[in-house]
Amino acid sequence: MREEGICVAALVVCLATFGCTSKEAAPAEPEPAAEPTPTPEAAPSEPVAAKDPAVEAEEIFKARCVTCHGEKGKGDGPGSAALNPKPRDYTSAEWQKSVTDEHIEKIIIGGGTAVGLSALMPPNPDLTDKPEVVAALVAVVRNLGNDQ
Ligand code: HEC
Known part of the structure; x- marks a missing residue:
């Protein structure tokens, strides 16, 4: 009977110890789990990788540039009539x-005044942090020059 009592006591101590250890370990775990922050770092590269810069540049050209510069880049877009100087x-x-790629990049991002x-x-200005799209836009402008 005595020995059993000791055994039970040992078991209780044992359980208490383990119970205690696992309780201590439990709140410590979520912290390192919540810590890994590389996710926001990896995020900006995702949309870039998701969309081909050349495709995005074509879309931007059609949406923003054609109005003035025209479908074929001749500077005869529907919005060009009222402009002086002409696009x-x-x-x-x-x-x-007469122009370098750098010059074209600069005017695309900063506008004529740049x-x-x-x-x-x-x-x-939204293209400032999209150099690959700007480079692709330069290629669009260059290609229209070769198209004649
Ligand atoms: C609101 C009309 C308008 C829109 C939209 C426009 N441009 Fe222009 N762009 C002009 C005009 C006007 C000029 C001529 C400026 C000058 O000669 O002073 C010009 C000049 C340029 C030049 C020549 C710069 C040089 O040194 O000769 C490039 C390249 C150019 N634009 C690219 C673009 C691209 C790419 C887009 C679209 C992202 C765009 N433009 C959108 C009106 C426009």
């Missing part, structure tokens, strides 16, 4: 030769 004609080989041209060429 640039991308199909001019002379103009294509390169000392007319404010009628609007800025696209």
Whole structure:
């Protein structure tokens, strides 16, 4: 009977110890689980990877540039009639030769005033952190120059 009592006591101590340990461990666990923050870091690269910059550039060109620069980049879009100066004609080989890709990137992001041209060429500040889309837009402008 005595031995049984000791055994039960030992069991109780044992359970209490384990019970205690697991209770201590339990609240400690959610913390490291909630800690990993690389998720927000990885997030910005996802939309970029999700959409091909070339596709996005084509869409942006159709949505924002064609109005003034025209479907074929001749500077004859429906919105161009009232503009003075006229939007640039991308199909001019002379103009294509006279500008660098960097210059075109700059005017796309900063607008005409960023390169000392007319404010009628609007800025696209939302593309500042999308260099690959801007580069693809430059390619669109260059391709229209080759298309003639
Ligand atoms: C509201 C009309 C308008 C829209 C929209 C517009 N542009 Fe222009 N753009 C102009 C005008 C006007 C000029 C000529 C500015 C000048 O000669 O002073 C111009 C000039 C340019 C030039 C020539 C710069 C140079 O040095 O000759 C490029 C390249 C250009 N635009 C690209 C774009 C792109 C790409 C878009 C779309 C993201 C766009 N533009 C949207 C009006 C517009």
